[in-house]
Amino acid sequence: xxxxxxxxxxxxxTPAGVMTTLGSPTLGGATRPIWRVEMPAGSAGPxxxxxxxxxxxxxxxxxxxxxxxxxxxxGVGDTLVLAPxxxxxxxxxxEQGLTAIVTSASGSTATAGGNRVQPPWAA
Numbered sequence: 183x184x185x186x187x188x189x190x191x192x193x194x195x196t197p198a199g200v201m202t203t204l205g206s207p208t209l210g211g212a213t214r215p216i217w218r219v220e221m222p223a224g225s226a227g228p229x230x231x232x233x234x235x236x237x238x239x240x241x242x243x244x245x246x247x248x249x250x251x252x253x254x255x256x257g258v259g260d261t262l263v264l265a266p267x268x269x270x271x272x273x274x275x276x277e278q279g280l281t282a283i284v285t286s287a288s289g290s291t292a293t294a295g296g297n298r299v300q301p302p303w304a305a
Contacts, residue, residue: 201303221274234290243278
């Protein structure tokens with residue numbers, strides 16, 4: 183058993199919000215990364231794809247999720263299962279923002295604007 187203390191988590195600030203790694207292959211030796219997403223009210227993530235399934239559970243606030251051109255709204259307690267390789271964008275609730283817990287396959291990569299990267303919070 184591995185215990186990852188709060189002061190050991192890794193925090194990454196992006197233009198859309200803050201990603202905090204709670205456990206991953208390089209943080210605690212987990213086989214699957216898990217991280218917290220905190221987006222301020224009205225912020226929007228980039229239009230992008232991920233090459234692996236992602237699972238999001240909304241803890242507070244909410245978001246509009248544009249997935250493959252279709253918009254879905256999610257709120258507290260809702261869980262999204264996002265298929266790989268489908269273009270997506272998350273837009274935090276205009277008044278409450280969004281806090282969610284997310285997991286994906288280890289080593290997954292994101293592509294936005296022609297650039298492919300492994301998000302550091304999932305490493």
